[in-house]
Amino acid sequence: MSAFQGRDVLSIRDLSRADIQLVLRTARKMVPIAVGEKRSRALEGKILSTIFYEPSTRTRLSFESAMARLGGRVLGFSSAEGTSVQKGETLADTIRMVEAYSDAIVLRHPQEGAARLAADFTEKPVINAGDGAGQHPTQTLQDLYTIWDERGSFEGQNVVLVGDLKYGRTVHSLAYALAELGSHLTFVSPPTLEMPTEILEHVKERGLSFRIAHGLEEVVRDADVLYVTRIQKERFPDPQEYEKVAGSYRIEMDLLRDAKRGLIVMHPLPRVTEIAPDVDRTKHAVYFKQAFNGVPVRMALLDLILGGGA
């Protein structure tokens, strides 16, 4: 029986280093099944509920694909519209109802802490698929898998996180996990969108040094991973200021001229203008692969939690 059986995955902080490594190794074994080369019945007879109070295409579809590839079934809803939720049902009640229909629950909710609340009201394992500006641990695992798969390890890797580091939830969890795993972190953002001190404190506690920079040119040369996120217009009161800032964090061919050969460029997608399209054709671009990796990673998690033992 795996250490994961029946467990909740609410925050990346709930997972130890060994837990993360187990998920990543399991995910790698899932790839042939994820692409349809091999067949699996590991989760035959199991039912997963996907409860989405907020629209999400990628996360929901990758969970559904993961469950189907392992022979299990999925039920649920993809928006609160037309459900008992609209009639004013509490999340606690909805979860107790859903629990009766399934073996595990995947929850996406617009409010922070929703997954933690859900887990308190059911014995069934709960997987957080994003709670407001809070946690989104399966996205973090997918990002970690991509780095590990492309770069071979975490330790000593120079990982540069670029963009909105203040409000972007994916970069907070990722920075936290990478510090646990021993990567060197560089944070590149406009001064008004810097990484929160709480995360910086954690990195320091791990005994790791980090760099804070405002320009990309200075850090791209020794980077192994460039993780790019979107800077949202709403963060800037002045549209011209936004254009200027967004422009200075755009990844273009010129910038990559002096980069290491093995540099990988990542993005949680959807991108707007953060990465120039001609970068897509370079060996650096791994963001579409990163998107695909969501399936084997979620397969691994489901298999470990629901105990298929594929």
Place this chain on the structure above:
Amino acid sequence: MRELRVTPIKNGTVIDHIPAGLALKVLKILGIGDSVTSTVTVAMHVPSQAMGWKDIVKVEDRELAAREIDKIALIAPSATVNVIRNYNVAEKRHLTLPDRAIGILRCANPNCISNVREPIESTFVVRSKNPLRVVCKYCDRELEDIVAHIL
């Protein structure tokens, strides 16, 4: 020898050894201000052997509920709560700061699930006791202004 800065009370509660300056916050916790039905005496900046300076709050004809004592522990763990009956100290409670503050603080994050209609009590995990730092169990955010968020 008994030091009595203010007139003795017959029955009630004396909250002693409050860190100097926090008496008004203790009054807030006790809900004193809106609908008081008995006499409340506050002594502020009183010399204290143990603390240098301290505040004292005396409430006549009222004994505190456990939840009120928990709230005081949160902001003034050094305080002692003395129950006065017939002019004498009948009970003396030393406060202990709990590891979790349940149902006594409101999360400052308006988008936290603990702030909507759900059948749960707000829960904060005490991350550090000195200085006091608490983190919401649900949204993981640290509560900056603890006193302002006492329920």
